[in-house]
Every structure is written in structure tokens, then in C-alpha cells.
Amino acid sequence: ITYFRLQQRGKFSISFLSLAGAAFGRLIGVGLHYIPSITFSEPGIYALIGSACFLGGVTRMTISLTVILMEATRNITFGLPIMITVVTARFVGNYFNEGLYDEYINLKQVPLLPWDPPVKSFRLTAGNIKSTPVKCFKAIESVETVVAMLKRTSHNGYPVVTQVPTDPDAKHFGQFVGLITREQLILLLIKKAYYNDSTMEQCGDIAVNDFRDMYPRYPAIEDVDIPEEHMKMKIDLRQFVNLSPYTCNESVSFARLFNLFRSMGLRHLVIVNENNKAVGMVTRKDLAKFRKWRKPGSSGVQQLRLLGGQCDINNGECCDDDS
Numbered sequence: 001i002t003y004f005r006l007q008q009r010g011k012f013s014i015s016f017l018s019l020a021g022a023a024f025g026r027l028i029g030v031g032l033h034y035i036p037s038i039t040f041s042e043p044g045i046y047a048l049i050g051s052a053c054f055l056g057g058v059t060r061m062t063i064s065l066t067v068i069l070m071e072a073t074r075n076i077t078f079g080l081p082i083m084i085t086v087v088t089a090r091f092v093g094n095y096f097n098e099g100l101y102d103e104y105i106n107l108k109q110v111p112l113l114p115w116d117p118p119v120k121s122f123r124l125t126a127g128n129i130k131s132t133p134v135k136c137f138k139a140i141e142s143v144e145t146v147v148a149m150l151k152r153t154s155h156n157g158y159p160v161v162t163q164v165p166t167d168p169d170a171k172h173f174g175q176f177v178g179l180i181t182r183e184q185l186i187l188l189l190i191k192k193a194y195y196n197d198s199t200m201e202q203c204g205d206i207a208v209n210d211f212r213d214m215y216p217r218y219p220a221i222e223d224v225d226i227p228e229e230h231m232k233m234k235i236d237l238r239q240f241v242n243l244s245p246y247t248c249n250e251s252v253s254f255a256r257l258f259n260l261f262r263s264m265g266l267r268h269l270v271i272v273n274e275n276n277k278a279v280g281m282v283t284r285k286d287l288a289k290f291r292k293w294r295k296p297g298s299s300g301v302q303q304l305r306l307l308g309g310q311c312d313i314n315n316g317e318c319c320d321d322d323s
Contacts, residue, residue, distance in 0.1 A: 017051075017054045017055050017058055018051045018054065018055055019051075020054055021050040021051040021052070021053055021054025021055060022047040022048070022050055022051040023047070023050070024050045024054070025043075025046040025047040025048070025049050025050020025051065025053070026043045026044070026046055026047040026050070028046050028050070029041070029042070029043030029044075029045065029046030029047065030043050032046075045078075048069065048073065048078065048082070049081060049082070049085050051069070052065065052066075052069055052082045052085045052086050052089075053085050053086070053088075053089045054089075055086075056085065056086030056087075056089035056090055056093075057089035057090070057092065057093045058093070058099065058100050059099060059100055059101065060090050060093060060094070060098075060099035060100075060101075060102075061086065062083070062086050062087055062090055063083075065082075065086050066079060066082045066083045066086060069082050070082065106291065110288075111284050111285040111287075111288035111289075112288060113258065113261060113262055113284060113287060113288055115262075116258075117254060117255045117258035117259070118290055118291065118292040118301045119292065120292065120301045121254040121255060121258075121290060121301050122253065122254070122255065124253070124254035124290070124301070125250065125251055125252060125253055125254065126248050126249070126250045126251070126252045126253075126254075126257055126271050126280070126282060127250035127251065127271070127279075127280075128254075129254065129257075129282060129286050129287070129289075129290070130250065130271045130279065130280025130281060130282050130286070131280055131281050131282070131283070131286060132279065132280040132281075133170070133173070134159055134173045134270075134278050134279070134280060134281055135149060135153050135155055135158055136158055136159040136160065136161050136164060136173050136174070136278060137149070137158055137159075137160050137161070137164070137180070137237060138160070138161065138162070138163065138164050138174075138237075139160055139161075139162060139177055139236070139237055139238050140234055140235070140236050140237070140238075141234065141235055141237060142231070142232060142233070142234055142235070143189065143194050143226065143230055143231050143232070143233050143234070143235060144231040144232065146185055146188075146189065146235060147189065147221065147224075147226060147231070150182065150185060150186070150221040151221055151222070155182065155268075155281075156181060156182050156267060156268060157179050157180070157181050157182070157267070157268045157281075158179070158180055158181075158182070158185070159173070159176060159177075159178075159179055159270050159278045159281070160176075160177045160178050160179065160180055160237050160238070160241045161173050161174030161175060161176055161177055161277075161278055162174045162175040162177060163175070171279065172273060172275075172277035172278065172279050173277065173278045173279070174277060174278065175275075175276060175277055176247065176270060176272050176276050176277060176278045177238065177241060177243070178238075178241030178242050178243045178244075178245065179241060179242045179245040179268075179270060180237055180240060180241045180242070182218075183214075183215075183218040184211070184240055186218050186219065186220075186221055186224060187206070187210060187211060187214055187218065188206065188235060188240065189221075189224050189226060190219070190224055191204045191205070191206040191210060192204030192230070193205075193206045193235065193240075194230065194233040194234055194235040195233060195234055195236070196233055197232070197233065197234050203230065203233065245269075245270060246260065246264065246266060246269055246270075247269065247270045247271070247272050248260070248269060248270075248271055248272070248282075249271070249272060249273070249274070250271050250272075250273060250279055250280065254287075254290070257269070257282060257287065258287055261284060261287055266284070267283065267284060268281055268282065268283045268284075269281070269282045269283075289303050290303055
């Protein structure tokens with residue numbers, strides 16, 4: 001089976017399932033012909049249906065699989081029985097477990113959000129899953145601080161606040177002003193969009209076209225050469241931040257966060273308190289870590305570790321009995 005090999009091959013090149021299903025279907029077709037006084041179709045048709053059944057049950061594909069098999073046979077009359085077969089195989093397979101691709105995504109722990117939030121996630125809120133402390137910038141920040149933050153972290157977005165507290169155990173991180181991305185900060189450093197604090201003289205100019213021309217291949221922060229004498233200069237981030245990003249209160253439910261990420265295609269979301277002060281960040285990975293689990297008689301939500309292993313929510317199982 002080439003699915004688990006390192007070579008770049010299509011998932012459909014695993015003809016083992018197709019051959020196994022065809023062999024099983026032909027076996028049934030040949031066996032039916034031994035029943036006297038009843039006329040059945042050719043064994044090759046049973047082989048086709050068996051192949052569709054095995055592939056549909058493992059991959060959970062429906063329309064695309066039907067079209068592929070119809071094109072392979074060049075007979076449109078097989079469309080209806082193939083469609084009935086793959087849909088039935090899909091529903092039967094979903095009763096027992098997830099499809100091959102979904103299981104592989106879970107094994108590799110890819111941060112891919114499913115269509116709907118886990119059904120037992122109603123106990124979770126944004127405050128339970130947010131990442132804290134928040135890595136943020138002041139509205140006017142030094143070049144040295146920006147470069148150090150970009151090299152120390154790998155985040156894609158940074159909240160801009162009025163004041164960054166010095167206490168590492170602070171529960172909030174200043175009045176939220178806006179959000180600025182990592183790519184924007186790197187471009188500001190490349191174009192020298194900072195000024196001398198004593199003379200207020202701008203070192204370089206930047207335009208909107210500069211952001212458009214460099215997208216989507218921005219250089220890494222390690223490739224940006226900044227003179228040592230520029231490290232003490234200041235960057236006014238207020239003219240570059242997104243002043244109206246999506247934010248949520250820490251009491252918002254997990255399902256509402258999930259639907260917001262799915263519908264708006266968000267990558268990160270700032271969590272604020274009732275005073276509009278940044279208290280955390282939520283990313284797609286934070287949501288994708290929570291997956292549904294099901295065992296006979298019970299089901300619930302589990303939190304996957306990004307580096308392998310599993311852990312339960314709040315050091316205990318978040319589950320309910322199906323009965």
C-alpha cells in the first residue's frame with residue numbers, strides 16, 4: 001500500500017483496496033450463478049460494485065468516486081448502483097469510525113478544523129483554551145524590542161496595546177489598540193519605517209504598494225540586516241495596525257469561536273475582557289486540538305498534545321454517558 005510511503009503518489013494509487021473489493025465482489029457474483037433457476041448479472045458487474053464498496057467505505061468518497069468509476073467503465077448506466085453502494089458504505093463506515101484521511105489527519109495532528117465543533121464541547125469557553133501570556137507590542141515600540149520579539153517567537157499576529165505590563169504574572173496586557181502581523185513588522189524593518197526619537201526624522205518611506213509587491217513571500221527576520229545604530233529608534237505602529245480585527249470576550253463559548261474561525265477563515269483571534277484589555281490569544285491550532293472521542297456507552301472531547309500524546313481537559317475526562 002503506497003499511502004504510508006514517503007514517495008509523492010496519489011492516494012488513489014493504492015489499488016489494493018480496489019483489487020480486494022473487486023475480488024470479493026466477483027466471488028459473490030460467481031457464487032450466485034450456482035443458484036438454480038435464477039438469472040443474475042455477469043460476475044464483472046459484481047466485481048465493479050465490490051470495488052466501489054471497498055473504496056467508498058475506506059475513503060468515504062461519494063460523488064468523486066462515482067464519477068471516477070463511471071469514467072473507467074465508460075457506461076453511465078452504472079451510475080445509480082455505484083452511487084447507492086458508495087453512500088451505503090459511507091454511512092456504515094461512519095457508524096464505526098472515521099475515514100482513512102480523517103484518521104491520518106488525527107495521527108499527524110494537522111490543525112485542520114472539521115465541519116462542526118465537537119458535540120460535547122459546550123462546557124468550554126474562550127477563557128479555557130486561550131494562550132497566555134500574550135506576546136504584544138506597545139503603540140510606539142523600539143526597533144530593538146521588535147527584532148528581539150520576532151526572533152524569540154514564531155507567532156503570526158501580535159496585539160498592539162497601550163501599555164505592556166512588566167509583571168510576568170499580569171492577567172491583562174493593556175488596552176487593546178489593534179493587531180499587526182509578523183509580515184507587516186518585517187516589511188517595516190526592511191523599509192526602515194522608524195524614526196529617530198531625538199530628531200523625529202524618518203529613516204525611510206513605505207507605501208501601500210510595498211505590502212502588495214512583497215506578498216506572499218516575505219523574508220525571515222534573520223535575513224533582515226539592521227544597523228546597530230538603528231536599534232534604539234522608534235516605530236509608530238498605530239498607523240499600520242488593523243484597528244478593527246475580530247475579538248471575543250473570554251466568556252464566549254467554544255462553539256461560537258469554532259464557527260467564527262470556520263466562517264471567516266481566521267488564523268488567530270484576540271481575547272479581551274470586559275474592559276477591552278487583551279488577556280489571551282486563540283489560534284486554529286488551539287481549536288484543532290480538541291477532538292471528539294467515542295467509546296461504547298460514552299463520548300466526549302479530548303485535547304491532543306501538539307508534540308504527541310493526549311491529555312484530558314482540566315486534568316479529567318470531559319464526557320457524558322450516551323445512555
